Amino acid sequence: MxxxxxxxxxxxxxxxxxxxxxxxxxxxxxxxxxxxxxxxxxxxxxxxxxxxxxxxxxxxxxxxxxxxxxxxxxxxxxxxxxxxxxxxxxxxxxxxxxxxxxxxxxxxxxxxxxxxxxxxxxxxxxxxxxxxxxxxxxxxxxxxxxxxxxxxxxxxxxxxxxxxxxxxxxxxxxxxxxxxxxxxxxxxxxxxxxxxxxxxxxxxxxxxxxxxxxxxxxxxxxxxxxxxxxxxxxxxxxxxxxxxxxxxxxxxxxxxxxxxxxxxxxxxxxxDRSVNQVSSPPSVPRPPDASSFLCLPSPDKLLKLGTKRALLFEQQVDVADAGKTAEAFLKISSVYNEEDEEVKSAVLDSIDAILRKAFASPSFQGYDFVSSLLVMLGLLKSEDKVKPVRVVPGHLQVLEYVVRQDYFPQDHIAVLEALESCSSARNILKSTLEQVRPEN
Missing domain, CATH: 3.80.10.10 (Ribonuclease Inhibitor)
Known part of the structure; x- marks a missing residue:
C-alpha cells in the first residue's frame, strides 16, 4: 500500500x-x-x-x-x-x-x-x-x-x-x-x-x-x-x-x-502593597484566530479554534500557492497526536479541508505541493536555500493519511521517488513505491 x-x-x-x-x-x-x-x-x-x-x-x-x-x-x-x-x-x-x-x-x-x-x-x-x-x-x-x-x-x-x-x-x-x-x-x-x-x-x-x-x-x-x-x-x-x-x-x-x-x-x-495587594487578573483568552495558530502551532490553540476550525483554515491559507499550502500542512500536522483523539481529529479535519479545496482548484500545482513538502522535510534538495523543518512523527503520519484520501491524485506519489538525500529513508520509500505503483 x-x-x-x-x-x-x-x-x-x-x-x-x-x-x-x-x-x-x-x-x-x-x-x-x-x-x-x-x-x-x-x-x-x-x-x-x-x-x-x-x-x-x-x-x-x-x-x-x-x-x-x-x-x-x-x-x-x-x-x-x-x-x-x-x-x-x-x-x-x-x-x-x-x-x-x-x-x-x-x-x-x-x-x-x-x-x-x-x-x-x-x-x-x-x-x-x-x-x-x-x-x-x-x-x-x-x-x-x-x-x-x-x-x-x-x-x-x-x-x-x-x-x-x-x-x-x-x-x-x-x-x-x-x-x-x-x-x-x-x-x-x-x-x-x-x-x-x-x-x-x-x-x-x-x-x-x-x-x-x-x-x-x-x-x-x-x-x-x-x-x-x-x-x-x-x-x-x-x-x-x-x-x-x-x-x-x-x-x-x-x-x-x-x-x-x-x-x-x-x-x-x-x-502600599502591605495594605492592598491586588493580584493581576487572569489573561483573557483571545478569540479564535487561525493565523495565530499558524504563527506558533500548539494543540491547545488548534482546539480553541472550535468546530469552525476547518473553515477558518480554508479562509486563511492561500491554496493558490503550493509552497504556502505545504507550509500550512506541516504546521498543522506538527501537533498531530495519535493518542489524543480530539487533537488527532482536529488535525485531520483541518488538513482535509485545505487539501480538498486545493486539489479541487484547476490552478493548484499538486506536484509543486508534494515537492515543496519534500524540500521542507529535508528529503529533497533544492536550488533555493530552504532550511528544513525539524521532522516530527505528525508530519509523516498525516502524510500517510493524506495519500489514502480520494482527493489525493495517485500519480503524485511518483514525485516521492525524487529523493536525492536521506539515503536510508529514500531506499525504504522507493522500494515501497515500486510495490504499489499501478502497472501501465
Whole structure:
C-alpha cells in the first residue's frame, strides 16, 4: 500500500526528533511559589537543552530565580516558550521574575531564536522585565534601546501582553534598528492605537526575512486599519499583514480616562502593597484566530479554534500557492497526536479541508505541493536555500493519511521517488513505491 511509504519513513526519520533538546512543563496548571528541587535538577541535568516550555503554570519570583540558576550553563538554549506563566501573580512580581530568567540566559551566552511571552498581560511596564535579557553590555534602560542588539531572534510573540501604544512604540524603535533576521512579530490584542501601529508597520521596512506581522485585536478603528494596510502595501509587504478582523475600534475619551485612572491605581497599590495587594487578573483568552495558530502551532490553540476550525483554515491559507499550502500542512500536522483523539481529529479535519479545496482548484500545482513538502522535510534538495523543518512523527503520519484520501491524485506519489538525500529513508520509500505503483 502507498501508505506504507510514509509509515516506514516516519519510523526512520521522526522517532528520535520529537523531543530533541526540549524540556516541557507545559499545561500542568501548577503553582510554583518556590521551584521544586526535582524540577531544577531536571533542568540542570538536561544535556543540550535548547527549549524550555513553562507555559500554562504560574511562577513566583523565587521559583523564577531557582529556574534561572539552573539555566545559567545552558549555552545551546534557543527557544523561550514562556507564555501564560503569571496568572494570579502581582504585577510587581512579573518584572523581577523575567529579569532573573533573562539574566540567566545572558550569563549562559544563549542565542535566542524564539521569544514567546504571549498571554501574560504584563503591560508596558512588564516589557522592561526582560531588560537584562535584551540589553547590551552598557547603557540600555528599556527595550527600545535593547532589542536591536539581538541578532539571532526570528520570532517575537507579545500577543495578549497589553503592551499598549507606549510599549509598541518602543518595540518599533528597536525593530527599526536591529533584529536583522526577524520572521514573525506578534503584537496582537495589546490595546495598541492606530498611530503606534503605523510606527510598527514602518519599522519592518527592509526586513527581507519577515513572513508575518500580526496586529489583530488592537484599537485601530476602521480608518486606522485602512491606513495600516496602505502602509504595508506601500512597502510591498501587504501579504505579510495578518487579519484585522478582531479590531476593537478606536478608544473613546472615557476609555482613555479609565486607563489613566487604572495606572494611577497601580502606583498607589505599589506604594502600599502591605495594605492592598491586588493580584493581576487572569489573561483573557483571545478569540479564535487561525493565523495565530499558524504563527506558533500548539494543540491547545488548534482546539480553541472550535468546530469552525476547518473553515477558518480554508479562509486563511492561500491554496493558490503550493509552497504556502505545504507550509500550512506541516504546521498543522506538527501537533498531530495519535493518542489524543480530539487533537488527532482536529488535525485531520483541518488538513482535509485545505487539501480538498486545493486539489479541487484547476490552478493548484499538486506536484509543486508534494515537492515543496519534500524540500521542507529535508528529503529533497533544492536550488533555493530552504532550511528544513525539524521532522516530527505528525508530519509523516498525516502524510500517510493524506495519500489514502480520494482527493489525493495517485500519480503524485511518483514525485516521492525524487529523493536525492536521506539515503536510508529514500531506499525504504522507493522500494515501497515500486510495490504499489499501478502497472501501465
Amino acid at each position: 502507498a501508505t506504507d511509504v510514509v509509515a516506514q519513513l516516519a519510523d526512520s526519520l521522526a522517532k528520535t526528533q520529537v523531543t530533541e533538546g526540549e524540556l516541557s512543563y507545559k499545561g500542568q496548571g501548577r503553582k510554583f511559589d518556590n521551584a521544586k528541587a526535582e524540577m531544577v535538577k531536571e533542568i540542570q541535568e538536561f544535556k543540550g537543552l535548547q527549549a524550555l516550555r513553562l507555559e500554562g503554570n504560574t511562577y513566583g519570583v523565587e521559583a523564577a530565580q531557582a529556574i534561572a540558576k539552573a539555566l545559567e550553563t545552558k549555552s545551546e538554549f534557543k527557544y523561550c516558550y514562556w507564555s501564560d506563566m503569571f496568572t494570579g501573580r502581582l504585577r510587581s512580581e512579573i518584572p523581577p521574575a523575567l529579569n532573573s530568567l533573562g539574566a540567566a540566559l545572558m550569563t549562559a551566552g544563549a542565542r535566542l531564536t524564539v521569544l514567546d511571552l504571549s498571554d501574560n498581560a504584563f503591560g508596558p511596564d512588564g516589557v522592561k522585565g526582560i531588560e537584562k535579557l535584551l540589553k547590551s553590555t552598557k547603557g540600555a534602560i528599556a527595550m527600545a534601546q535593547a532589542l536591536k542588539h539581538l541578532r539571532s531572534v526570528q520570532v517575537i510573540n507579545f500577543g495578549d501582553c497589553l503592551v499598549r501604544s507606549e510599549g509598541a512604540i518602543a518595540i518599533a524603535e528597536a525593530v527599526t534598528e536591529g533584529l536583522p533576521i526577524l520572521k514573525e512579530l506578534n503584537l496582537s490584542f495589546g490595546e495598541i492605537t492606530g498611530e503606534a501601529a503605523l510606527l510598527v508597520a514602518q519599522s519592518v521596512e527592509g526586513k527581507a526575512t519577515l513572513e508575518k506581522l500580526d496586529l489583530n485585536g488592537n484599537c485601530l478603528g476602521e480608518e486606522g486599519c485602512d491606513a495600516l494596510r496602505e502602509v504595508m502595501d506601500g512597502l510591498n509587504m501587504g501579504d505579510l499583514l495578518g487579519a484585522l478582523s478582531d479590531d476593537e475600534g478606536e478608544p473613546d475619551e472615557e476609555d482613555e480616562d479609565e486607563d489613566d485612572y487604572e495606572e494611577d491605581d497601580d502606583v498607589e497599590e505599589e506604594e
